[in-house]
Amino acid sequence: MPIRFRFFLFFLIALYPASLYAGGSSYSYSSYGLVEFRPNIRALGMGGVNIAVPSGYTINYNNPAGLIGLRMTRFEGSFYYEGVKVSNSSQSAFSNSVNLNHIAFAIPFGKNVAAAFSLARYAKVEYNYKSFSSFEGTDYTEKFIGDGGIRQLAFTVAGKVHPQWTVGISAQYLLGSVQRNWQVAWDSPDFSNTNDSRTENFAGLRWVAGGIYEYQKYHFGAYVAFGSDMTKKVLQIDALGDTTFQSYGQAVSPFEIGLGGTYELNTRYIVGMDMVYSGWNGVKAFGNTQDNRNTIRVSLGAERSPSEAISASYFDKWHYRGGFYFQNMYASSAGGKFANEYFLTTGFGMPFNKGRNVFDVTFELGLRGTVSTNAVSDRIFRINFSVSGGERWFQNRQRR
Template sequence: MIRSIVVIILLLNSVNFIAQRTSSSPYSYFGIGDQFSPRTVEQNSMGGIGVAFNHYKYLNFTNPAAFADLRYTTYAFGLLNSDLTVKSGTTEQNSVSTSLSYIALAFPVGKNAGLSFGLQPVSAVGYSLSNTVTVNDEITEASAYTGNGGVNRFYGSFGIKVYKGLSLGVEADFSFGDIENSIINQRANVSLATKYNEVINLRGTSVKFGAQYQKELKNKLMLTAGATAKLGNSLNVEGNDYLYSFRYTSAGSENPRDTISSTLIDGEFNLPLKTNFGVGLGKFDKWYAGVEYESQNAIGSTDLLANTTGAYRYGNSNRISLGGFYLPKINSISSYWERITYRAGVRYENTGLLVDGSGNTSNFTEINDFGISFGLGLPLKRLSTVNMGFEFGKRGTIENNLIQENYFNFRLSLSLTDTNWFVKRKID
């Protein structure tokens, strides 16, 4: 019981920790930043699959129907360390960021249902870009673009078995966050620089429905299928933007002079219906292999800084993932290595983001993402596990004056199991 109380306190006090999540991707300049799909370390290690996958002790952030199969109270904490190499046509730069990726709690409700709630990031903004104009080998104008902040979400998921092999689930969440973007422009032989600063907060709710069906075949093989539909929703965008002049002090700080304009921001970030389908085949606590396909129509937005310049737009997005796990012998006494879960997967994603690198708002390039992942589930006492995941990937391209990102993600999670809260203890 003490452990349960401690975990709840950590959950309630981790808002600031996740809110400080950093991103070093230049693509976080667009929209509400670098967006994250809710997945556990175990799921990410299998290429991101999860819509048709369920387990009696592991959480599933993709399909709420999977919680119907949960048999133990489980606490989960996830960390992400991202090593990012950014390439343009002539330069290359490296950065590293570490952050908490989720904290969650799940527990069975009776024999046929399960409930989970937690806190996760939705997006992160963290970029610092610059651009110069050169005439006769002399810099005549320089601009600096910076941004920070992000969006997080509280979620609650419930899954229940409604018929032989069929489970249904529902998830509701509340998203919130703050983002600040700014553009500084300085011209040669002009004493004052100008700065455009935008500060916005975002709020919104969403609902997702899920279903899973499993059927036992010959030789103890289990066939599973799953589907989810996240209904379309909007994030309300409110805030202010300011345009003012300033002078740099000798210490490098700003000394504001005149406010040129000030405007209230009242817009939306519109997320259309997102669907996900998948199938899988495996043996209980032995192996599993699955494939899934996710799609969403074009995202829409109004009154966000980046799209006022026409630098980007959104198209339809989709993702295909393949992956699975292998567990040699779950109850092996002679070899610890045989009790380790080995995971691997691959994914290809069309992010839906199209960016114009030419500056004439007529030559947009798709930003695609490809990743290969693998991981280990290291067993501890009482069914608890330490999960490690490794992912190598590439996003974007250097064509059309754009940026290519090569990344290595290391993920770490602790999955702790406990006695069920709703089962009366027996005393001998």
């Protein structure tokens, strides 16, 4: 594939709209929305295991130290289709969307230093639902609409400081905008319909540091994301549409720590586990503590690497993965109840162009909340697609 064509594909993905179709979940009603766990597609196929996994042909942008392992300059982009079936005790509805997952560009400078730029999803607000009520015998309909989210733009540097130790640091700029709308429509002309609009803009910088330790067939990894202040600008038009308010304040991203490990069963099979803690309890917005809880995410997964034998069959030269992850959600649904998420994942990768490029596909099947506990549940199905390419920049020509 010519270099110019690779650049064209890369920037085409970068300009791709974040969402093509309306969809959503009432669980994204909270201040920051759904904080999305969207690592690279290799990690997704392994249930999210990535903290102790060096980059290889994919770019590990969750643990900064994971950049080490790249053999050539990598370009990477991915998007996914998501279908969500939302159910309560009396009815259900289906929505779908197509979203950009991430884009990344990484350069290794020899074997011991690497740097990368990446743009990834951090949180998403996407809901559209109605409720029906009455006041003094008059019926009315409330409609709640939210759309937008927060992106993460990162610059990461990693270096090998010892044959067994790798460290890295990442500067991550969080930015985004969320639009919320609350409409009330009355069945009687004696009451005035209202339309309350609110736009929230977020911006702030956080730092992430990580490390990976290698010992024989084991890899152990850890990272820390330091909580940081974000500026929050709010523009609000009141319910009657004749008054505009503008205010500024501070929002806070939570402290986060992740631990992970992998074990090589042999040259082709690895298994791994990650655990991530996020300190959402006590996070404030505009000086007010939010009604959040701390969260824990646990990931388990495995990968089978391609055979390098010349006589290997076509399908034996693919990557195969499977995994599972669980996490409790930091914010409650609109009904005031906290929920958990459970996901099964599986995927495969198809190398081409002599192994320099890889096309990956990953499937996710998940459950968010239950009707009995949370009054509403989401059943989620995702198909993730990723293309990565490689070039031997900043390397000795004899090695080309």
